[in-house]
Amino acid sequence: MNKSIFSHRSIRNFKQDAIPENLMKKILEAAIRASNTGNMQAYSIVVSTEKAIKEKLLPLHFNQKMVVEAPAVITFCADLNRFEKWCKLRNAEPQYDNFLWLYTASIDAVIAAQNLCIAAEDEGLGICYLGTTNYTAKQIIDVLNLPKLVIPVTTVVLGYPNENPELTERLPLEAVVHFQKYSEYSDNDINSLYAEKESLELSRKLIVENETENLAQIFTQKRYTGKNNIHFSKELLKAIEEQGFMNNDN
């Protein structure tokens, strides 16, 4: 079974070495082999390697320096623009400017992204996904010149690793997997499923650093606060609407 999957770590520290052109081509080909709805390939992949563009993307990814240090910043976009253009040139009447297709194309973009990540890791490259893509979609649209019916879904920074971090922990399999149907969690279930995570040395260190009572409060009070969640929800919905994906009425 594929080793990259089990040895995956997010890499945030990269060597300056560029990615050879033929290797980049190969991992992009891995991306487009991905399963996708109706073989419509309703996504686009924007590979940014120029310093000037990476510098414009930097603040949009909250100044995480890997955005300029990694040789490539790859933005995966849901894209119905290309498909609609093709339809219109063929006397077909496309109507993919709605939420269903935003969501469908987003899924397809992510499947392609993960293919790229695994192919890249198989070749000794390191990757990190940037969730900030969904916080600043509107501004990324401007920087990358994304037209209507195109929206960024996720970003991957890519390059040769300059660090070798520990494997991060995961909840036990039974916390995430349900057989047959979903089994609702009792309080006892939650306590026991999160026990190992909470007892880690790293978790205890983070609690001290963040001056919270426990690990959960680090998420709700520091990393992903209600105020920010609501602010960025509104921004994301606005971007989706502005890109033309909200024509959901007859």
Added chain:
Amino acid sequence: MNKSIFSHRSIRNFKQDAIPENLMKKILEAAIRASNTGNMQAYSIVVSTEKAIKEKLLPLHFNQKMVVEAPAVITFCADLNRFEKWCKLRNAEPQYDNFLWLYTASIDAVIAAQNLCIAAEDEGLGICYLGTTNYTAKQIIDVLNLPKLVIPVTTVVLGYPNENPELTERLPLEAVVHFQKYSEYSDNDINSLYAEKESLELSRKLIVENETENLAQIFTQKRYTGKNNIHFSKELLKAIEEQGFMNNDN
């Protein structure tokens, strides 16, 4: 580089052989190694193998018989329920009942799904994604007992292949990949990028079967019509709202 990625075909015809338990465990472990936002693992994986449940899912996936024939139907869900429960038990105040987290968790669910698919294919299993998941989310929620803050994102059928289909074609790499920024397509670009796809024997056969003028019209008039797109957009948005993911106001 991983061979499964380049030899991927969607499998719709399965042998009756069950998937050995230890193999299923291994590919589920591959799924949960996936990159995910804040290591919150805001997704759940529902593995349905019982005939009675697969039969209930069958019409929700438009009676594609692989849903009952495949030994396992795996529904990947965005899940903030588990995480919010944990927060509430820890005197933390979670606010992940909004669109940002629906979208974020959906992305994470898909990354996990694609890890599972590649790991499964590495072991000789075959997979097919079911986009119908987004059309009938509400009914799938009922069948799988998904609580508030859980919604199905995509479904994968899994089993040993009983067919060996041809590799499907893709648009040329330059149709999908942009360097530095997005390059808008001219009419000539579209014509040349779609030329190979349109000239395939299979495409010409489909046009005759569907009685359309060209390939694009098969999509707009037969497979994914405007009327259906709008209907299913509304249904999907309703499901998202009913699951509690639309509290986007302060």
